[in-house]
Amino acid sequence: MAEIVIRNLRKEFGAFTAVKGSSFTIRDGEFFMLLGPSGCGKTTTLRMIAGLELPTSGEILIDGEDVSQKPASQRDIAMVFQMFALYPHMNVRKNIAYPLVSQGVPKAEVQKKVAEVARILRIDHMLDKPVGGLSGGDRQRVALGRAIVRNPKAFMMDEPLGALDAEFREIMAEELRALHDRMHATTVYVTHDQLEAMQMGDKIVVMNHGVVEQFGTPQDIYDHPATLFVADFIGSPSMNFLQFEGTAAPGATTVTLGETLIALPRLEEPATGKLVLGVRPEHLALSDAAPYRGRIEATEYLGTTQIVTLATPHGPAKARTPAGLPAKVGDTVGLTLDARTLTLFDATTGRAIRTAANAGVPHG
Amino acid sequence: MAEVTLSGLTKAYGTTLALHDVTLTIPDGAFVVLLGPTGAGKTTTLRLIAGLDAPTKGDIRIGGASVINDTPAQRDVAMVFQQYSLYPHLTVRDNLAFPLRSPIIAMPEPQIAKRVQDVADVLRIPHKLDNKATALSGGEMQRVSIGRALVRNPRIYLMDEPLSSLDAKLRADLRIELKRIHHDLKATFLYVTHDQIEAMTMATHVGVLDRGKLVQFGTPRQIYEEPVSTYVASRLGQPHINLLPADAFGPSPAGAAQIGLRPEHIFQGEGQPATVRRVEHLGDQTRLHLALGPHQIITLSDAHTPLRPGDTLPIRPQNPLWFDASGNRL
Numbered sequence: 001m002a003e004i005v006i007r008n009l010r011k012e013f014g015a016f017t018a019v020k021g022s023s024f025t026i027r028d029g030e031f032f033m034l035l036g037p038s039g040c041g042k043t044t045t046l047r048m049i050a051g052l053e054l055p056t057s058g059e060i061l062i063d064g065e066d067v068s069q070k071p072a073s074q075r076d077i078a079m080v081f082q083m084f085a086l087y088p089h090m091n092v093r094k095n096i097a098y099p100l101v102s103q104g105v106p107k108a109e110v111q112k113k114v115a116e117v118a119r120i121l122r123i124d125h126m127l128d129k130p131v132g133g134l135s136g137g138d139r140q141r142v143a144l145g146r147a148i149v150r151n152p153k154a155f156m157m158d159e160p161l162g163a164l165d166a167e168f169r170e171i172m173a174e175e176l177r178a179l180h181d182r183m184h185a186t187t188v189y190v191t192h193d194q195l196e197a198m199q200m201g202d203k204i205v206v207m208n209h210g211v212v213e214q215f216g217t218p219q220d221i222y223d224h225p226a227t228l229f230v231a232d233f234i235g236s237p238s239m240n241f242l243q244f245e246g247t248a249a250p251g252a253t254t255v256t257l258g259e260t261l262i263a264l265p266r267l268e269e270p271a272t273g274k275l276v277l278g279v280r281p282e283h284l285a286l287s288d289a290a291p292y293r294g295r296i297e298a299t300e301y302l303g304t305t306q307i308v309t310l311a312t313p314h315g316p317a318k319a320r321t322p323a324g325l326p327a328k329v330g331d332t333v334g335l336t337l338d339a340r341t342l343t344l345f346d347a348t349t350g351r352a353i354r355t356a357a358n359a360g361v362p363h364g
Numbered sequence: 365m366a367e368v369t370l371s372g373l374t375k376a377y378g379t380t381l382a383l384h385d386v387t388l389t390i391p392d393g394a395f396v397v398l399l400g401p402t403g404a405g406k407t408t409t410l411r412l413i414a415g416l417d418a419p420t421k422g423d424i425r426i427g428g429a430s431v432i433n434d435t436p437a438q439r440d441v442a443m444v445f446q447q448y449s450l451y452p453h454l455t456v457r458d459n460l461a462f463p464l465r466s467p468i469i470a471m472p473e474p475q476i477a478k479r480v481q482d483v484a485d486v487l488r489i490p491h492k493l494d495n496k497a498t499a500l501s502g503g504e505m506q507r508v509s510i511g512r513a514l515v516r517n518p519r520i521y522l523m524d525e526p527l528s529s530l531d532a533k534l535r536a537d538l539r540i541e542l543k544r545i546h547h548d549l550k551a552t553f554l555y556v557t558h559d560q561i562e563a564m565t566m567a568t569h570v571g572v573l574d575r576g577k578l579v580q581f582g583t584p585r586q587i588y589e590e591p592v593s594t595y596v597a598s599r600l601g602q603p604h605i606n607l608l609p610a611d612a613f614g615p616s617p618a619g620a621a622q623i624g625l626r627p628e629h630i631f632q633g634e635g636q637p638a639t640v641r642r643v644e645h646l647g648d649q650t651r652l653h654l655a656l657g658p659h660q661i662i663t664l665s666d667a668h669t670p671l672r673p674g675d676t677l678p679i680r681p682q683n684p685l686w687f688d689a690s691g692n693r694l
Contacts, residue, residue, distance in 0.1 A: 166559070167401065181642065198646045219667070222647030235647050237536060282648045282667075298540045300565035303588045303601050304628055304664075307565070309540060320648065 002063045002153040002186050003028045004049060009058035009068075011044050018044040020210040021058070026154075026203070029184040031177065033201035035191055037233070041210040042190045043158055049188060050156045051075045062153060077154050078147035082162040086131045086142055092118075093127040096145040103150075117149045120182060136164060137172060144179070154186040161196070173200055194234050198222070206230050216361060222280075224358035225343060228350040231278050237307060240284060242277040242314035243347065255344065258313050260292040263339035265357035274347035277314075281307065283338035284319040286327060290334030299327050310335070366427030366519040366552060367392045368413065373422035375408050382408040384576040385422070390520070390554055390569075395546050397563040398556040399599055400573035406556035409573075410522045413554065415439050426519055437468055442513035446525040448505045450497040456508055457493040460484065463516050483514045486545055503534040507541070514545070523555040527562065539565055560600050564588070572596050594691040597624050603651055603662040605685075606630075612659055613681050620694055624685035627664040635680025640671050654679065 004026040011019040019041040026032045034042040047053040049060055051072030060068040067075050086095050093114055100110045118124040121141045126134070131142060140160065147155060160176070161169045177200045180187055191197055197204050198218040206213045206221065206229075214226040225231035231239040244257050248271045254261045257277060264277070286308065294310035294317065301323060308319045308327045312335065319335070321327065344353040352358060368390040375383040383405040390396045398406045411417040413424055415436035424431055431439045442463075450459050460480045464471040471479070484490040487507045492500065497508065506526060513521055527535045527542075543566050546553050557563060563570050564584045571581045572595075580592045584600075591597035597605045606625040610616035613636060616623065638661065642653040650669050654661040654677065661679070671677060686694040 177642070195646065199644055199651075217645070218647065219645040219650075222645070236532060238533070280648060298543060300539070300543075301584050302561065302564055304626075 003061075004154060004186065004188070005059070005061040005064075006045075006049070007059040007061070009045065009048060009060065010056045011041070011048060011053060012056045018210055019048070019055075022205075022207075022212045024205055024212060024215045026186060026188060028186055030202045031180050031187045031189065031200060033189050033191060033197040033204045034207065035194060035197040035201075035204050035233075036207035036213075037192055039209075040207040042192075042205075042207050045207070046156050046158055046188055046190045049154075050077050050079050052079075076150075076152050077156055078150055078152040080144060080147050080155060080157045080160045082159045086139060086146075088132055091128055091130050092123065092134075092142050092145075095131055095142055096127075096149050099146060099150045113149055113151075114145075117145045120148065120179065121145050137168060140164075140172060144176075148183070148185075152185075154188065157187060157189045159191055160189075162191075169196075176200065195236065198234070206233060208233075220361050223341070224352070224361040225278070226352050226358075226361070228276065228278075228345050228347075231343065231345070231352075235280060237281050237318040237320075239278045239280050239343075240315075240317040241345075242279065242312060242317065244275055244277065244314050245273065246275055247272040248275075248344075257292065262292070262337055262342070264342040264344060265340060265355040267344070268354040268356065268359055271344055271346060271353045275353075276345040276347045277337075278343040278345055278352075279317070279337050280341060281318045281320040283341040284310075284317060285336045285338070286319060286321060286325065286333045287336045288334055290336045292335045292337070293332055294335050295332050296327055296329050298329060368520055368552065368554070369423075369425040370409070370413070371423045371425075373409070373412060373424065374420045375405075375412060375417065376420045381576050383412070383419075386573075386576075386578045388571060388578055388581060390552060393550050393552055395543070395553045395555065395566055395568045396571060397567035397569070398554070398571045398573055399558065399560065399563040401558055403575070404573035405576040406558075406573055407524055408576075410443065410524055410554065410556055413439075413520070414441050414443050414522055416443075440516075440519045441522055442516050442518040442520075443522040444510050444513050444524065444526045446528055448509035448526075448529075450505055450508055450512075452496070452498045454497060455493065456484075456489065456495050456497060456500070459497050459508055460493075460511050460515055463512055469516070479515050479517075483511045486514065486548060487511050487541075502530055503538065506530060506538065510542075510545075514549070520552045520554060523553065525557050525559075526555075528557070528559065535562075542566060560602070564600060572599055590693075591624075591685065592693050594622060594624065594687050597685060597687075597693075601626050603627065603664070606661045606663070607687070608656075608659050608661070610686065612656065617686055617694060619688050620686040621689040622687040622691070623681060624687055625661070625663075625681055626685075627662075629682055629684045630661070630663045631680050631682040632663075632665065632677060635678045637676045638679050640673055640675045640677055642673055643669065643671055652677070 006022055006024050009022045036042045048055050055068050059066050097110050097114050118127055123141050161172050204218055204221055205215045208229050214221055214230045222234055246255055248255050248267055250267055250269055252267045254263050294312040297311050298309040300307040305320050306323045310317045370386055370388045373386040400406050412419050461476050464476045484493055527538050567584055570584050570587045572579050574595050580596045588600045607622050610620035610623050638654040638656040641655050644651040650665050650667050652663050652665050
């Protein structure tokens with residue numbers, strides 16, 4: 001069990017900077033997600049924590065001790081990869097026992113630990129089976145068992161579910177999270193799948209081009225994105241961006257979109273020039289009376305809800321509405337925006353303007 | 365464009381029945397999606413219609429006439445595959461024109477130029493026509509490969525998971541594009557996928573396949589609201605339908621073995637006390653993992669619910685679905 005503190009961590013590969021000065025803290029027992037598109041530096045960050053890469057500069061503290069220049073073997077961290085490699089000639093029991101046997105742990109203790117891990121993972125009935133005949137999920141469980149059995153300070157997982165199909169992935173995600181809830185081991189998990197990050201994580205770091213864009217709980221990041229990148233990356237469909245030009249002073253509680261006054265949380269800093277009003281699909285409602293108008297371009301039935309695609313004077317937008325609500329392609333409808341949930345961005349810097357709603361949320 | 369009818373269609377590979385007695389009508393102008401997990405027989409169905417494989421039994425009629433003895437070319441169908449395969453040394457224009465220059469069609473060049481231009485407009489890639497195929501993004505390449513099917517104006521379009529290799533945002537865009545193209549062309553589409561969102565959002569009709577059998581055929585709304593079995597009910601809906609023993613909440617109708625509860629079938633605030641195990645904030649919605657005695661239930665709540673693990677939440681069923689011992693709907 002361990003707390004991991006990352007301070008000004010930087011990694012250069014020749015002229016290319018993969019990670020540009022990240023800082024965040026992973027609390028003891030947290031399920032911590034490193035999220036971002038490919039090439040954002042998330043895997044490099046994970047590998048530096050594990051000791052598979054040495055940072056160019058910065059500190060990695062595990063339980064207060066700087067390990068940034070120590071080899072992986074001295075960090076007591078277990079790594080779980082997307083492509084789980086098992087020893088094909090050994091049965092499940094021997095695969096799980098291997099890390100202990102190679103450390104010279106006494107046989108009786110090995111047996112005890114393997115049995116315990118198998119029980120936690122609910123694979124105790126297959127300990128004597130060869131790994132060759134196992135399903136993908138069971139193989140992944142065995143790979144996890146091999147990581148858990150060492151009882152390391154922390155687990156590093158690099159897209160461990162990436163190779164699985166959608167349905168099975170969801171089952172394994174739930175299983176992994178339930179396992180974490182039983183063991184409470186500090187876990188750092190890399191993914192590019194925002195839903196996976198939201199679903200499993202206690203905290204999320206969103207990275208882009210080697211920079212930490214935002215760090216916080218899933219709901220805070222969703223509700224109060226710090227940048228346009230985060231707003232777009234998190235959520236499906238993602239946040240709608242209504243582009244406009246305007247000026248608003250601190251204390252303002254409205255902006256003017258075309259000819260319509262739109263209420264939003266009270267601004268705490270000025271906003272001027274090219275601006276973007278961000279509204280989540282579920283906060284955009286169709287209402288006949290509303291003065292702000294859009295044309296329905298498409299509707300998509302999703303069972304409980306439907307997604308309505310609209311053309312507005314300030315760009316395309318999607319609304320998530322109850323499935324029963326009538327919405328006909330081609331119709332022009334009024335749109336209301338839920339004032340408390342709106343985020344205003346500076347289009348040039350991509351940064352969210354500070355308001356009464358997002359003021360308390362830590363930024364990247 | 366044409367109606368396509370499958371009757372008693374069966375395909376065996378050795379002793380394995382890949383497709384078992386499938387009877388189905390794809391109405392002219394419909395967008396039919398076949399939904400099922402890997403191995404359900406989706407791709408086999410497409411290959412039989414395209415003429416790439418011969419059925420063991422049964423008949424396929426396109427526009428009223430049996431095509432069972434026709435070659436793939438004679439059937440006049442177009443297929444789009446999951447992996448887009450374009451000619452890398454040709455431009456987008458030449459890739460699109462390629463099918464029309466085949467000796468069977470041998471369309472005059474001015475006519476080809478016009479059709480290619482029309483299709484490029486439909487796909488919104490007219491400005492890319494002179495690009496090399498390799499200079500396109502993944503989404504553009506898949507659009508070109510769909511375009512190569514469109515130029516031919518075949519009687520039916522067969523699509524085998526054309527969006528599955530694209531990332532989530534692009535998939536969402538192309539779902540709407542495909543629906544628009546289908547609408548604009550008034551074409552007949554048969555589309556197979558294991559992605560329930562694609563089935564729900566694009567289809568006029570959904571056929572659900574289970575190990576080679578067609579188990580239900582209807583509109584997306586019918587399949588979601590009136591599933592014939594637990595299997596079909598589990599195909600659609602996120603989070604998945606909760607299936608519990610019929611008596612989990614007390615008395616149940618005669619013959620019921622299981623109660624099926626989608627989130628909208630679970631009323632919160634009254635009924636039996638359930639314990640909150642986990643609260644999952646997905647942003648727009650929050651998933652509650654509940655324990656009701658020995659049973660696990662997943663349902664939805666308001667995004668900013670104050671509920672925490674360990675809290676008690678009374679719940680009761682509300683218009684649930686009932687299933688018998690073999691999983692069929694009562």
